[in-house]
Amino acid sequence: MAAAASPPPVAALEQLSRTKMFGGHNLRFRHHSAMLGCPMTFSLFIPPSPATNLPVLYWLSGLTCNDENFITKSGAQRAAAAHGIALVAPDTSPRGLNIEGEADSWDFGVEFGLVSRECVVYQYNIYADDFFFDITIWIVKTSGAGFYLNATNEKWKNWRMYDYIVTELPKVLSDNFEQLNTSQASIFGHSMGGHGALTIYLKNIDKYKSVSAFSPVVNPINCPWGQKAFSNYLGPTKSDWEEYDATCLIKKCNRISTPILIDQGEDDKFLAEQLLPRNFKEACKAVGAPLTLRMQPGYDHSYFFIGTFVDDHIAHHSQFLKSD
8 A cells, every 4th residue: 555645844833722631731733734735733632641652542533523522522531641641633624725615515625613713703683571682603614524535636635634644743743742652653533533543544554553433434435425525535436435445445454453443323323324334344354353343222423422432442542552
């Protein structure tokens, strides 16, 4: 498989926020990405100890998300602090490039979300039953459907989230945070981010110690989300799509010895049409790849589900991050 591009020179970091949590700190930064050609943000949790040689666990978020969702909603910092692991949550795609067609739908390119540098504000003054209400509605435009690939369609040439995650972001971290050991890294994610975590791991087994996912899109060439994204980013050639499909990639792997952990809610409304975990399970079985697929009764696709089981995932990664 083709190697990721060499990382470009690292730009200066702008710190956006800092909050203390479980003895450690949540930090948020912005930097200019030479790889993507735009400013990018990432969130970082640094535990209180150890002071040096901290292993890194990357989290990749899903559609409609940015770098803040996991940090603010999952509660993962408690377990990360206990295990002495740094959490890194990058943004999900390039932003502010204003590509024609990027805002046409919520599951491709640019969709409507909660946090962005671009927004439209509507303000209303309402009187009712002698009460005055001043209501502000924020319509916020965000790009969150990068699918963690390198686009080959010229129109989407800046959508190179695969290279950003694999090469540029680790260099940003190692050049700016001497307490991090980016050579001791694992990766996990949710939905589209679960797809990203699995494919990045399977294409870079020597770079990551372990992988896990919540509700991942494991067979995107056979689901509407993936077909829409891949046809636009990668063009019509299906063999190109397979390079970013975990079910296809696992069939080519004969070196998987570390168990893959996946949690999937049985009440997830996207389960049957978009996520297709049984396809990945069958592919793993065919090649003898160790997979723990936990179907969780009653759980959906939300962060309530992630928060319930995230401690298990961090414990899973800890045993491999600290095995050397």
